[in-house]
Each structure stands twice: as structure tokens, then as C-alpha cells.
Amino acid sequence: MVEKVGLIYSEDFLKYDFGGDHPFRPLRLKLTYSLMEKLKLLENERLELFKPRLATREELERAHSPKYVDIIKKLSIDPSDRTIPPYIYGLGPGDNPIFKGMYEAAALVSGGSIIAADKVWNDEEFKVVFNIAGGLHHAGKEKASGFCIFNDIAVAIHHLKTLKENIRIAYVDIDCHHGDGVQWLFYEDPNVLTISYHQDGRFLFPGTGFINEIGEGEGKGYSINFPLVPGTNSKTFIKLFRRTTPKLLEAYKPDILITQLGVDTYFDDPLTQMGFSLSGYRDIAQTLKTCAREYCHNKWLAVGGGGYLMTVVPRAWSIFLAKMLDIDLPNELPDSWIKEVKEKVPYEDTPYLLWDRGEKVAVQMLKNPEIAKKIMEYSNSLVELSNEKFLPNLNKS
Ligand SMILES: [Zn+2]
Numbered sequence: 329m330v331e332k333v334g335l336i337y338s339e340d341f342l343k344y345d346f347g348g349d350h351p352f353r354p355l356r357l358k359l360t361y362s363l364m365e366k367l368k369l370l371e372n373e374r375l376e377l378f379k380p381r382l383a384t385r386e387e388l389e390r391a392h393s394p395k396y397v398d399i400i401k402k403l404s405i406d407p408s409d410r411t412i413p414p415y416i417y418g419l420g421p422g423d424n425p426i427f428k429g430m431y432e433a434a435a436l437v438s439g440g441s442i443i444a445a446d447k448v449w450n451d452e453e454f455k456v457v458f459n460i461a462g463g464l465h466h467a468g469k470e471k472a473s474g475f476c477i478f479n480d481i482a483v484a485i486h487h488l489k490t491l492k493e494n495i496r497i498a499y500v501d502i503d504c505h506h507g508d509g510v511q512w513l514f515y516e517d518p519n520v521l522t523i524s525y526h527q528d529g530r531f532l533f534p535g536t537g538f539i540n541e542i543g544e545g546e547g548k549g550y551s552i553n554f555p556l557v558p559g560t561n562s563k564t565f566i567k568l569f570r571r572t573t574p575k576l577l578e579a580y581k582p583d584i585l586i587t588q589l590g591v592d593t594y595f596d597d598p599l600t601q602m603g604f605s606l607s608g609y610r611d612i613a614q615t616l617k618t619c620a621r622e623y624c625h626n627k628w629l630a631v632g633g634g635g636y637l638m639t640v641v642p643r644a645w646s647i648f649l650a651k652m653l654d655i656d657l658p659n660e661l662p663d664s665w666i667k668e669v670k671e672k673v674p675y676e677d678t679p680y681l682l683w684d685r686g687e688k689v690a691v692q693m694l695k696n697p698e699i700a701k702k703i704m705e706y707s708n709s710l711v712e713l714s715n716e717k718f719l720p721n722l723n724k725s
Contacts (some may be wrong), residue, residue: 562608
């Protein structure tokens with residue numbers, strides 16, 4: 329049987345738009361889809377495209393309070409409604425400005441993740457489905473946060489729970505920001521293992537994701553956090569990732585893997601201070617693919633996430649999709665895409681090659697061998713912590 333790969337996309341995703349010079353620009357998705365198309369990934373015989381649909385109220389209310397869903401709906405119809413104090417719900421100028429149509433825009437992202445979950449769970453042909461608009465991991469039960477209105481990941485997890493009783497779900501989040509929304513929503517749930525790798529919360533929003541956040545009650549031991557030192561590069565990260573995630577998944581034995589693939593860990597990202605390169609994402613994709621196959625019944629639901637360089641997000645997610653399809657991409661970027669980037673992103677340096685010079689980060693590290701050594705030692709200590717503290721909890725279950 330041919331193993332198929334699904335991609336969720338619609339131009340309507342571009343309506344998730346906070347406007348102005350907000351960093352979470354819909355252009356990220358448009359240029360990503362365009363690059364995938366121009367790299368001929370979308371013509372691949374193993375790839376199938378799916379349109380998202382709106383998540384229903386019932387589906388949204390599994391993750392969010394009815395009151396919050398109501399408020400989003402009201403403000404979506406009339407953003408100037410003064411009867412609602414928006415800041416109580418995390419809305420307003422700054423990270424999560426109110427915009428007309430935001431209910432439908434956010435519900436479409438959640439619906440996309442539901443369709444992806446359905447395909448992976450119910451259709452034997454599909455081993456992995458990728459919703460590039462998804463990954464809104466900060467939204468809470470009654471709060472918008474960090475550019476996230478509805479938590480599509482939590483909505484998809486709840487949807488999966490309706491498909492199989494006691495389904496065991498493993499969630500791995502590599503976004504530079506802690507996957508706080510998903511963690512807190514399932515903090516007491518032993519059937520949802522959350523693993524988040526992120527820049528240390530002392531130096532970055534949302535300020536959580538410390539090693540002592542391990543879950544509560546029956547969920548104790550099922551929240552796992554790897555806070556990373558600013559400046560950690562791909563090489564160091566991959567070592568840590570490969571020495572932790574596979575073992576944790578092997579011990580937990582999930583029915584399905586969900587990954588949040590934020591790429592704001594890129595060394596040049598304007599919002600963060602990490603040191604990843606594009607080739608690092610290829611290695612992460614390879615590891616996740618192997619993990620899904622070996623430990624997660626070959627069921628993998630992938631969603632997007634952060635990443636704030638319009639010239640980087642498309643390349644990174646194309647690299648992920650290519651790995652899902654077992655395709656090696658050429659280094660030369662398509663001329664037509666380069667032209668599009670020049671027109672639409674004049675404020676960023678135009679890339680001509682898919683793979684960047686990740687050595688730039690390596691060179692920086694070589695210049696500071698002391699710092700590089702400290703980061704490596706710290707990273708090794710996280711591996712020990714995982715083996716000695718996190719892993720035994722999972723082996724008990
Ligand atoms: Zn992020």
C-alpha cells in the first residue's frame with residue numbers, strides 16, 4: 329500500500345490576519361504554499377490536498393468555554409462592541425488585536441486540524457497529514473494568547489478522544505515558545521503526554537515551561553519540558569532531541585503523534601534568540617518521521633506554529649513536507665518563487681538557495697568556545713534529567 333501524505337490548505341486561511349505590521353502575517357502561509365507548489369511537491373502522486381472546514385461550536389467548546397466562544401463570535405461580528413472588556417480574554421491591541429471575521433478565521437484553522445486528525449486516524453492510507461495554518465498552541469480555555477485565538481491542537485485532541493475511548497496521544501512541540509496552552513489544558517490528563525522544547529521561559533514569552541512543570545493529579549509525569557538556553561544551535565538541539573524524544577515516546581506507547589512545528593527557533597528570527605539552521609529542520613523531520621513509524625503506529629498529525637521570517641518559514645515547512653514525502657529537494661530555489669519573494673518581501677534579504685549557511689551559527693559558536701561548551705553541558709544535563717526523572721514516570725504506566 330502506498331503511504332499517502334495529506335496537506336490542509338485554503339486561501340481562506342489567509343483571513344487569519346491581525347493586520348498592520350503584526351508579525352503573524354498570513355503571507356507566511358501564502359508563500360509556503362507557493363513554494364511547495366513551485367517545488368512540485370503538490371504534484372507528487374503521494375500527496376493529497378484537503379480543504380479545511382469550520383470547526384463547529386460543539387467542537388470548539390470541548391477546548392474552550394462557551395462564554396469565550398460567544399465573546400469571540402460577538403467581537404468577530406462587531407469589533408467595536410464596547411459591552412465586552414476584551415483584555416480579560418487576552419484580546420486587544422498588542423499580541424491579539426480584534427478583527428472582523430476572527431471567529432470564522434480561527435474556527436477554520438481548528439477545523440483544518442480536525443480534518444487532519446480524522447484522516448490520520450480513520451484512513452489507513454494516510455500516515456501523516458500537515459495543517460500548516462495550525463499550531464495555535466498558546467490559546468487557553470478562556471483566553472487568547474500569543475497570536476492564538478482558538479487552540480486548534482486542543483480541539484483536535486478532543487476530537488480524537490471522541491473517536492477512540494482512552495486514546496493515548498503524544499504531543500511534541502518544537503516551537504521556540506513554550507506550548508503552554510496545550511500543556512495547561514491537559515495538565516491533569518494521563519492520556520495526553522505533552523513534550524515541549526523551547527527557549528527558557530526566563531528569557532521569552534510566555535514565561536513558563538520549566539522542568540518542574542510535570543503535570544498534576546492523574547496527569548503527574550505526563551507534562552515534560554526542556555527549556556533551552558538562548559543561542560542553542562541545531563547541532564546541539566538535534567543531539568538532545570534524538571536522545572530524549574524517541575525514548576519518551578517508546579515508553580509512553582501513544583496511539584498517535586501530534587507535532588507542533590514552529591520554526592521560530594531559526595537563528596535570525598526577529599522574535600527569539602535561538603540558533604537553528606534550515607538543515608536542522610530536516611534532521612528534526614527525519615527523527616519525527618522515524619518516531620511516528622516506530623512508536624506511534626505510524627500516525628502523525630503535524631501542525632505549523634511560529635516563525636516570523638517570510639523567507640524562512642516557507643523553506644522550513646517545505647523541508648518538512650519533502651521529508652514526509654521522502655523527497656530530496658534541490659538547493660536552487662525556483663526562479664518564480666524568488667521573484668514572488670522579491671515583490672512581496674522587499675524588507676528581507678532574498679534567498680536564492682533552499683539551505684542556508686547554518687555554518688554562520690557554527691562559526692559564531694567557534695568564536696565563543698566557552699559558551700558553546702556551557703550550552704553543550706547544559707544540554708547533556710537535560711538528557712540526564714529526562715532519563716532519570718521523566719522517563720521512569722512513563723515506564724510506570
Ligand atoms: Zn513561537
